Amino acid sequence: MFANLGFGLGLRTVHYGDVIDSDVVPPVDWWEVISENFMVEGGNPRRILRLVRERWPVALHGVSLSIGTVDPLDEHYLAQLAALIADVEPAIVSDHLCWMTLGGHSGHDLWPLPYTEEALNLVVRKVQQVQDRLKRRILLENPSTYVTFSASRIAEGEFMAEIAKRADCGILLDVNNVYVSCRNHGWDPQAYLAAIPAERVGQIHLAGHTDFGTHLLDTHDHPVCDAVWSLYRDAIIKLGPRSSMIERDDAIPPLAELLTELANVRALAADALAVRAGALP
Amino acid sequence: MSELAMIQQQFYDFVTKGSAADGLIATGDLKIYARMYASRLHDAIAGDYPKLQNRLGHDEFASLVYRFIVAHPPQSFTLRDAGLKLGRYLRSSADASVGVWAAELAELERARVECFDARDAAPLQQDAVAALGDALPDLVLRWVPASAMVTLTTNVDDIWSAIEDGTDVPAVALAQRVVLVWRRATTVVHRTLDDDEAALAPMMIAGATFTEVCDVLATQHGEQAAPRAVELLLRWLQAEALDDTLVARSV
Numbered sequence: 001m002f003a004n005l006g007f008g009l010g011l012r013t014v015h016y017g018d019v020i021d022s023d024v025v026p027p028v029d030w031w032e033v034i035s036e037n038f039m040v041e042g043g044n045p046r047r048i049l050r051l052v053r054e055r056w057p058v059a060l061h062g063v064s065l066s067i068g069t070v071d072p073l074d075e076h077y078l079a080q081l082a083a084l085i086a087d088v089e090p091a092i093v094s095d096h097l098c099w100m101t102l103g104g105h106s107g108h109d110l111w112p113l114p115y116t117e118e119a120l121n122l123v124v125r126k127v128q129q130v131q132d133r134l135k136r137r138i139l140l141e142n143p144s145t146y147v148t149f150s151a152s153r154i155a156e157g158e159f160m161a162e163i164a165k166r167a168d169c170g171i172l173l174d175v176n177n178v179y180v181s182c183r184n185h186g187w188d189p190q191a192y193l194a195a196i197p198a199e200r201v202g203q204i205h206l207a208g209h210t211d212f213g214t215h216l217l218d219t220h221d222h223p224v225c226d227a228v229w230s231l232y233r234d235a236i237i238k239l240g241p242r243s244s245m246i247e248r249d250d251a252i253p254p255l256a257e258l259l260t261e262l263a264n265v266r267a268l269a270a271d272a273l274a275v276r277a278g279a280l281p
Numbered sequence: 282m283s284e285l286a287m288i289q290q291q292f293y294d295f296v297t298k299g300s301a302a303d304g305l306i307a308t309g310d311l312k313i314y315a316r317m318y319a320s321r322l323h324d325a326i327a328g329d330y331p332k333l334q335n336r337l338g339h340d341e342f343a344s345l346v347y348r349f350i351v352a353h354p355p356q357s358f359t360l361r362d363a364g365l366k367l368g369r370y371l372r373s374s375a376d377a378s379v380g381v382w383a384a385e386l387a388e389l390e391r392a393r394v395e396c397f398d399a400r401d402a403a404p405l406q407q408d409a410v411a412a413l414g415d416a417l418p419d420l421v422l423r424w425v426p427a428s429a430m431v432t433l434t435t436n437v438d439d440i441w442s443a444i445e446d447g448t449d450v451p452a453v454a455l456a457q458r459v460v461l462v463w464r465r466a467t468t469v470v471h472r473t474l475d476d477d478e479a480a481l482a483p484m485m486i487a488g489a490t491f492t493e494v495c496d497v498l499a500t501q502h503g504e505q506a507a508p509r510a511v512e513l514l515l516r517w518l519q520a521e522a523l524d525d526t527l528v529a530r531s532v
Binding site: 036041043047070077102104105107111114146148149150152184185214215217 | 283285286288289290296297304305306307308309310311317318321322355356357358359360361363396397398399400427464
């Protein structure tokens with residue numbers, strides 16, 4: 001259902017020079033960009049995106065679709081996203097299972113949904129509308145969350161699986177988010193992974209988080225931790241080869257450091273695939 | 282109102298206004314979202330208005346941003362627009378305590394943000410103008426689309442430059458000025474215009490012929506209007522501030 005792009009990184013402004021102007025082409029199979037950062041008319045952002053797209057596959061990862069809001073879909077936003085897709089011809093288009101707008105106002109955050117039948121029906125209907133509008137399948141990413149709602153009746157993994165099945169969309173499995181949410185709410189990460197239908201997973205995110213003692217926060221400002229590496233290995237054993245990438249949005253290290261971390265992803269995925277093939281215990 | 286709508290309204294009101302949310306959550310801490318809402322908007326707006334933050338200081342700027350987002354909750358899907366109305370807000374009587382200079386500094390910084398990713402256009406080149414020959418009077422001069430004019434009554438352009446250069450920041454003083462902000466390739470620049478340029482600048486938003494430019498300059502410079510027009514034209518060409526799209530129409 002989804003092409004395996006290999007191993008990628010999130011494109012960030014501090015690395016533009018290393019990616020575009022360097023004589024050495026970074027050993028990255030593809031780049032993910034934040035869609036909204038490039039929904040502008042011109043200037044350096046669009047120039048960089050054009051240059052990157054000439055050399056690599058690109059995934060557009062949005063943060064503002066607000067698929068779970070009770071507000072109507074933002075047609076202005078969808079029009080800009082459609083135009084960007086037409087220009088970039090991305091390999092993947094994704095956003096988050098969340099909401100961020102209400103009454104025409106935006107919270108600019110990935111707010112959690114109550115996992116209820118009503119929310120499920122709303123998200124399914126809106127994903128279908130978005131896919132019809134964009135004329136392509138999108139992927140929804142599982143969020144990191146810091147609360148659960150009293151009204152919730154469905155486990156998050158099952159909620160994701162049901163949306164993917166009924167709306168015929170893909171899942172962007174953020175392994176760090178699985179870990180963060182499971183730690184924050186006392187969920188079982190293995191049960192979470194077991195609920196995710198393998199054929200629907202089109203991409204995997206890896207990232208770091210911050211432990212505040214009372215909770216984990218999805219800060220993307222640390223290297224991937226051992227527990228998330230382990231969960232990633234389990235995910236690849238279950239899913240098989242998947243487009244995988246590292247997100248880093250704060251305390252961003254030199255590109256060389258992220259490339260070393262990406263090499264770990266490659267090695268771990270190879271190990272997991274060997275286990276999956278029965279070559280390793 | 283559906284259950285989902287009520288939940289989202291309760292969540293939104295807690296996060297953005299601190300309203301009660303009794304019984305809403307089963308586990309976790311809603312205050313995490315409230316803190317992230319405030320900090321994300323503060324950081325985005327601070328990123329767009331670094332000189333204003335420098336002058337106001339961290340606490341005063343943070344207080345301003347808080348008052349601003351209460352008055353103008355974000356409506357755009359992009360954080361780029363979170364601080365779009367800050368200059369207008371500062372000019373409004375609702376927040377006049379900070380001063381006109383702050384509004385003008387915000388407007389100058391906002392113009393730079395807008396020019397950063399505005400529409401691309403090739404700049405008019407000197408050789409293209411030279412090739413016009415006798416058609417030069419009909420040449421339409423227009424600023425590149427990635428440009429903006431900022432009218433000032435204070436010296437915030439000097440204040441901006443001093444902060445940027447790390448030199449002593451002058452005290453706020455009254456000064457009637459017009460600043461042209463534009464993007465040169467991928468770099469945003471600005472320059473305080475000479476008085477005669479400032480008179481011409483508004484005409485060149487829509488486009489003015491070289492003849493029309495000379496006519497305006499004649500009211501200030503008399504017989505010296507033509508050499509001054511050529512001097513300004515060269516200055517604008519070298520600065521890559523003129524749009525080349527109208528050359529073809531002139532030729």
